[in-house]
Amino acid sequence: MDRPVRSLRPVSIDSPDFTGVATWEDPSWRAAAIDWASAELDRLGWARDGEPGYPHTRPWSTVIRLDVVDRPPVWLKSIGIGSAHEPPLSAALAGWVPGRVLAPLAVDVHRRLILLPDGGPTLRATGGGDPVAAWEAMLADYARLQVELVPHVDDMLALGVPDARPAQLPEQVAALLADDDAMMLDRPGGMTSAVRDRLTADRDVYAQCCRRLADGGVPPSLQHDDLHDGNVFAGSDGHRFFDWGDATVSHPFLSLLVPLRLAARAMDVEAGDPVLLRLRDACLEPWSAYGGPAELRALCTLALRVGPPARALTWHRILLGIHPAERVEWADSVPGWMAEYLEPGSLDPAPAAGQ
Numbered sequence: 001m002d003r004p005v006r007s008l009r010p011v012s013i014d015s016p017d018f019t020g021v022a023t024w025e026d027p028s029w030r031a032a033a034i035d036w037a038s039a040e041l042d043r044l045g046w047a048r049d050g051e052p053g054y055p056h057t058r059p060w061s062t063v064i065r066l067d068v069v070d071r072p073p074v075w076l077k078s079i080g081i082g083s084a085h086e087p088p089l090s091a092a093l094a095g096w097v098p099g100r101v102l103a104p105l106a107v108d109v110h111r112r113l114i115l116l117p118d119g120g121p122t123l124r125a126t127g128g129g130d131p132v133a134a135w136e137a138m139l140a141d142y143a144r145l146q147v148e149l150v151p152h153v154d155d156m157l158a159l160g161v162p163d164a165r166p167a168q169l170p171e172q173v174a175a176l177l178a179d180d181d182a183m184m185l186d187r188p189g190g191m192t193s194a195v196r197d198r199l200t201a202d203r204d205v206y207a208q209c210c211r212r213l214a215d216g217g218v219p220p221s222l223q224h225d226d227l228h229d230g231n232v233f234a235g236s237d238g239h240r241f242f243d244w245g246d247a248t249v250s251h252p253f254l255s256l257l258v259p260l261r262l263a264a265r266a267m268d269v270e271a272g273d274p275v276l277l278r279l280r281d282a283c284l285e286p287w288s289a290y291g292g293p294a295e296l297r298a299l300c301t302l303a304l305r306v307g308p309p310a311r312a313l314t315w316h317r318i319l320l321g322i323h324p325a326e327r328v329e330w331a332d333s334v335p336g337w338m339a340e341y342l343e344p345g346s347l348d349p350a351p352a353a354g355q
Helices: 028-044 085-098 130-159 170-177 191-203 203-214 253-266 274-290 295-318 324-331 335-344
Strands: 053-058 061-068 071-079 106-108 113-117 221-223 232-235 238-241 246-249
Touching: 028 113, 028 170, 071 130, 071 170, 071 238, 085 106, 085 113, 085 130, 113 191, 113 203, 113 232, 130 221, 130 232, 130 238, 130 253, 170 191, 170 203, 170 295, 191 335, 203 295, 221 253, 246 295, 253 274, 253 295, 274 295, 295 324, 295 335
Parallel strands: none
Antiparallel strands: 053 061, 061 071, 071 113, 106 113, 221 246, 232 238
């Protein structure tokens, strides 16, 4: 990054204050985090080998590679305050759906640390052969995971997973939309007053969509909110999902918002392409006990309609937890996602030229 983040006040590993790149790159923070991971490896009887590596640093999280004698490397992940639910959720998922997620070796909930084994190649790294079939299989496996997690909704909320169920969204979205700073109102990269007026005028419609979604018969579950081929390991024994920092408890079909967009880009297809409909249906089929195909597709359309403002809420939560100076680069994500409510969905045909 070009910003002088090192000039910010360092934050200790135990600090309740902001975190970010200035934290993750502070030598004292790194030493304390690595000491914790080393103690956990000693407990397992595993010996470290060599110096740590630092392959991934973002304002909201960092990953440190630790090599281990006669074993694949392990990965120490530290999470920002806005994703504090990720360590306890990761540990709980390993017990609720064993073999379906990357199970941590250890977690420290207070310090927001997760020690993870090597998961092998991601779906993005392997390519999965036929890309359409690979994404289709991944989304079907993910939906089956969501179905299995329906009985654990209250448990997830108790762990601090954010509550973004459809009944909660209208009030949450209205409050965020009214926040001039979050919307960067009439500032470069932010939302214009005219766009906010359009969104405000449509808030009753948004609330109606949320009510229809809530009453549609499909129960809430875990919603990854950043599901794509780089957040799933693909092996001969199926898929294992990871990276739950953006996750919420919500309508399960909101999870399709990100993957359908990224799949369209990866496969170079337009909105409304039959390929995207095929991927949608792969994710809906495991929910067939809750409705017929037409009913589930209608609910999916509603979920994709209400999804962008919900994604804006996620970005806002995460950015609030990082050093203020480090928010600048990403701040337009909040008004950007909010405004996308006014755009066609990934399953809608692209508008004709001039429309």
